[in-house]
Amino acid sequence: xxxxxxxxxxxxxxxxxxxxxxxxxxxxxxxxxxxxxxxxxxxxxxxxxxxxxxxxxxxxxxxxxxxxxxxxxxxxxxxxxxxxxxxxxxxxxxxxxxxxxxxxxxxxxxxxxxxxxxxxxxxxxxxxxxxxxxxxxxxxxxxxxxxxxxxxxxxxx
Numbered sequence: 574x575x576x577x578x579x580x581x582x583x584x585x586x587x588x589x590x591x592x593x594x595x596x597x598x599x600x601x602x603x604x605x606x607x608x609x610x611x612x613x614x615x616x617x618x619x620x621x622x623x624x625x626x627x628x629x630x631x632x633x634x635x636x637x638x639x640x641x642x643x644x645x646x647x648x649x650x651x652x653x654x655x656x657x658x659x660x661x662x663x664x665x666x667x668x669x670x671x672x673x674x675x676x677x678x679x680x681x682x683x684x685x686x687x688x689x690x691x692x693x694x695x696x697x698x699x700x701x702x703x704x705x706x707x708x709x710x711x712x713x714x715x716x717x718x719x720x721x722x723x724x725x726x727x728x729x730x
Contacts, residue, residue, distance in 0.1 A: 580645065587644065588637030594660050595633045598667030605671035614728040619721065632711045636660075639707035643700045652696040659689035676726035683719045690715055 574582075606622070640656050643649045662685055670679030690712050698705025 584641045587641040591633040591637040598664045601667040601672035635707045639704040642704040662686040
């Protein structure tokens with residue numbers, strides 16, 4: 574297999590891992606989105622439900638590309654570990670918030686996720702500046718989601 578073919582397969586693999594995380598998290602949210610989440614008191618600035626799918630899809634794509642950019646530099650073991658940790662925390666949030674229907678547990682997780690994203694951005698930027706910047710929209714969205722999670726917890730406790 575040629576080097577360029579290996580690169581394409583590696584890119585597809587990183588994107589696939591990110592979308593696998595999305596799939597697992599999505600499975601946890603399925604029942605709660607239709608049954609439990611609509612019953613919660615929400616702030617006026619709560620985004621419409623249709624927005625979450627497209628935003629998360631773009632973010633997972635960007636995460637996969639960023640991880641691939643770092644991996645192909647060959648200096649990535651520590652960066653890949655923290656990337657994996659933040660991806661696990663990402664999935665865990667869906668399980669805690671929606672699966673367990675526990676906004677407080679989700680809030681604890683999303684704060685840890687936010688920290689892990691910042692650390693991942695720093696590690697990625699040290700290896701590949703573009704990879705670090707590809708995490709900026711993810712950090713912005715999770716910052717917003719953290720405030721939303723906090724507000725949902727406060728309004729519904």
